[in-house]
Amino acid sequence: MIEQISRSLTDPSFMVALVVAIAVFVTMFTALPALGADPLKARMKSVALERDELRAKQRARLAAEADRKRRGLREQESVGMRNIVERLDLRRALADEATLAKLKEAGFRGQNPLTKFLFFRLVLPFVFLALAVAYVFFLGGLPQQPPVMKMFVCIVAAYAGFYAPVLYVSNRASKRKASIQRAWPDALDLMLICVESGVSVEAAFRRVAEEIGGQSVELAEEFVLTNAELSFLQERKQAYDNLAARTGLESVKSVTQALTQAERYGTPVAHALRVLSAESRDMRMNEAEKKAAALPPKLTVPMILFFLPVLFAVILGPAGIQVSERGLFPG
Known part of the structure; x- marks a missing residue:
């Protein structure tokens, strides 16, 4: 048995087969990573995913900081408005369910838009009144009108300032x-x-x-x-x-x-x-x-005012020029 094993080991053909088998095994062991997934690509993919996660976290942190700063500025700006509205109790005087519903329809939700709405309804009448008085009495506006008419114009301006926020909210709600x-x-x-x-x-x-x-x-x-x-x-x-x-x-x-x-x-x-x-x-x-x-009735007036005169001029213009050249109408 031992002699047979030693004879097989010393056989040249067996040695060649053994060397070939070892070479095939080494080749396959070396080529398997190349046939499978590329480790470099997997590494780069993991790095890219990690980079995206870090970038998303950074963006979320920056957005949170910006939102916190913006909210802080809004709160600082609305503190004075809120104090005035609460001190004068404007919500009971100027706000009702219809006002709240209209603000919601316009896209304004929460207490801060309601506070600004009431504040502007309080302030804008005085602003419009001051602008009207300055224009009429100090800048010489409406010079030919009597003082009663000038006072009436100032009062109308004050009413316009009072209803300006309502008109703005209604317009915003309609567009929405x-x-x-x-x-x-x-x-x-x-x-x-x-x-x-x-x-x-x-x-x-x-x-x-x-x-x-x-x-x-x-x-x-x-x-x-x-x-x-x-x-x-x-x-x-x-x-x-x-x-x-x-x-x-x-x-x-x-x-x-x-x-x-x-x-x-x-x-x-x-x-x-x-x-x-x-x-x-x-x-x-x-x-x-x-x-x-509804479009033809709406186009009637613009056609009469703008289109027909031009059309008549284009049609009758050459005839008028020929008649004038022949001397029937002395120019």
Whole structure:
């Protein structure tokens, strides 16, 4: 047995086979890392992920510091306003439920916008009155009017300053409603797709807010806020009611009522969203057709004042020039 083993070890062919086997094993051992994942790439990927995490943390820290500084400046600026409003009790005198609702519809939420609104309603009448008095009595404005008329103009300016914040808030609310109304049918279509695909209502609100932001920032903001309220409010119905109150639109109110009934009675949400989405699209088309139908009457006066005189001049101008050249009308 020993002689056979020694004979095999000293056999040249066996030695060649052994050397070849060792070479193949070493080659495979060396080539396996090259065939697998590149350690350098994995290392660089981990470094890149770590760098992104550090960058995100740094950005979050800088954003938190900037927000804290901005909030501190706002608080310092609004301390004097809040003291004046509380000392004069302007909330009881000038603010009611309609005022609060209008501020919400305009996108102003919280106590700070209400404080600024009341403060400006108190200060702007005196500012407008002072500007009117300076213009009328010191700068020589309205020189041909009697003193009674000048005093009347000053009083009207004071009233204008008193109602200027109301007009600003109403204008802001109208523009916000128009933006939400234009994007609402598309948002309902996206929400319907999300709900039919099995996504929850909260995730649907979040996804639609991400997609609809390019079309209407106001609607995306409302969806994000509603999603947050659905997470921490005790009653989900309150979150839907808040969405309807902040927008002030009947179409939004119909959708929130449908969502509330669906969660209370277990009715399918997709069917209600499909019907309401079709109604919203029809309403948007009707509004567009109404504006198109109202366009000809609105263009009548500009056409009479600006287009027809030019048209007559272009048509009758050459004839008038020819008649003048022939000498029928001495020039």
